[in-house]
Amino acid sequence: MADADTAKSLAGRWALVTGAGKRIGASIAEQLHDAGANVAIHYFSSSEPAEALAATLNGKRPRSAIAVGADLLDPSARDALVETVTTHAGRLDVLVNNASSFYATPLESISEQQWDDLIGCNLKAPLFLCQAALPHLKAANGVVVNIVDVHAQRPLRDHPIYGAAKAGLAMLTRSLAKDLGPDIRVNGVSPGAILWPEGGLEERVRDSIIRQIPMRRQGEPEDIASAVLFLVRDAPYVTGQIIAVDGGRSVGW
Numbered sequence: 001m002a003d004a005d006t007a008k009s010l011a012g013r014w015a016l017v018t019g020a021g022k023r024i025g026a027s028i029a030e031q032l033h034d035a036g037a038n039v040a041i042h043y044f045s046s047s048e049p050a051e052a053l054a055a056t057l058n059g060k061r062p063r064s065a066i067a068v069g070a071d072l073l074d075p076s077a078r079d080a081l082v083e084t085v086t087t088h089a090g091r092l093d094v095l096v097n098n099a100s101s102f103y104a105t106p107l108e109s110i111s112e113q114q115w116d117d118l119i120g121c122n123l124k125a126p127l128f129l130c131q132a133a134l135p136h137l138k139a140a141n142g143v144v145v146n147i148v149d150v151h152a153q154r155p156l157r158d159h160p161i162y163g164a165a166k167a168g169l170a171m172l173t174r175s176l177a178k179d180l181g182p183d184i185r186v187n188g189v190s191p192g193a194i195l196w197p198e199g200g201l202e203e204r205v206r207d208s209i210i211r212q213i214p215m216r217r218q219g220e221p222e223d224i225a226s227a228v229l230f231l232v233r234d235a236p237y238v239t240g241q242i243i244a245v246d247g248g249r250s251v252g253w
Contacts (some may be wrong), residue, residue: 023195024195031183044099148242193213214249215248
């Protein structure tokens with residue numbers, strides 16, 4: 001039993017979690033850290049919560065967390081992000097592509113800027129971060145986890161670009177699992193109703209969504225983080241899979 005526990009330990013390993021200053025990303029970083037991993041907390045505009053989270057985690061275990069800012073739409077910033085983390089840590093074992101843009105884009109008003117932003121953040125950035133991190137992940141027999149979305153399978157009204165980007169991320173997950181095995185495992189987690197959009201939703205809309213969920217309740221960020229931890233630590237023979245963490249919502253609505 002001790003040998004098995006040692007084999008599953010994340011002690012000494014480094015994980016980069018994008019968009020980890022708050023919400024689901026912060027929960028993922030915390031759970032990986034609680035499991036023994038060191039974490040690089042990426043942020044774009046959420047510098048204060050990211051730095052605060054790093055300070056909290058370092059208070060639990062010194063020199064176990066860093067906060068690193070980068071605009072993932074900037075190719076040079078993406079490369080610099082990976083270089084900063086690997087220079088600091090000397091390695092990279094886990095990449096969690098969590099950062100995401102989300103907003104409505106009704107067809108009649110879609111702009112090129114919205115396309116570039118939503119595709120760039122949700123699909124292009126994960127691809128090129130994987131490329132930048134490839135030699136480090138390969139050396140570590142590492143793991144990539146992409147945070148997809150229930151709406152990669154079932155469209156959300158007035159969100160055609162977002163849905164297409166997340167559907168692309170689901171296919172990217174499976175494609176990279178095939179291309180990067182056996183050295184690197186690549187999986188995804190597909191959240192359902194976990195946190196409402198930061199701008200809020202009308203109560204009637206929230207109630208309608210909850211009625212579509214077999215478990216009849218909203219999930220928690222920790223539910224997503226637990227699935228990520230499972231794929232990183234506890235599933236050495238799992239790759240190319242996307243786990244729906246949605247209370248059964250993807251069964252059909």
